[in-house]
Amino acid sequence: MTPSQEDPARLIREDDRDAAVRRLQEAYAEGHLSHEEMDERLHGALTATTHGELVPVLASLPAEDPGTSSTIAAAGGRIQRRGAWRVPRTLKVESAFGRVHLDLSRAVFEHPVVDIELRVGTGRAKITVPRDATVEIDELHTGWKDTRYRPRPSLRPGGPTIRISGVMGFGRLKIRHARR
Structure with a gap:
């Protein structure tokens, strides 16, 4: 499930956080994010505690590889x-x-x-x-x-x-x- 499909109040696990960071790094490497935007979103991913807090961090990123x-x-x-x-x-x-x-x-x-x-x-x-x-x-x-x-x-x-x-x-x- 993607964070947008999860219960927004549900607490995230460490592997959920790692997956969000990995997606951000891939988007940055592919040129979808600027350096400043990457820093801001990484901070959001690393400080998020619920799935609802991850949604804006991953918004507008390309879909994961099917x-x-x-x-x-x-x-x-x-x-x-x-x-x-x-x-x-x-x-x-x-x-x-x-x-x-x-x-x-x-x-x-x-x-x-x-x-x-x-x-x-x-x-x-x-x-x-x-x-x-x-x-x-x-x-x-x-x-x-x-x-x-x-x-x-x-x-x-x-x-x-x-x-x-x-x-x-x-x-x-x-x-x-x-x-x-």
Whole structure:
């Protein structure tokens, strides 16, 4: 979600602030902002505490690259991704009746924060994350069974942050860290 789509009163996280700074830097590098305007907007991004305060900071910037979002959908059957694949900034996974298995252990992360939005009806979902990943599931709503996940202390700093949100209907989500 962009800051304009967020609840304006909702507090921003550090990665939201980092994303805003990155967008400002890219806009400056591409010549969309003057040096003075860049300084002013950076100050606004670094001092913002809510999404509403980020909206004017990012106003009139070019839209983010659409290649940073992807959707995988299937009415039934299995959705599976494994091996060395590029993970977009936002990944939407929609499955009405099938199983979902996302193996991110050998995936290529081009963004420090990845949002995975699940819309799973009656199937199960399993997500294997890299060993050093941080996983946030605060925005995930389960209807039938609780999510199985034991947070692991980060062994090495600098791993990706994976935010999982969405709705799990009658299935269960199982998240585990890769062993290697």
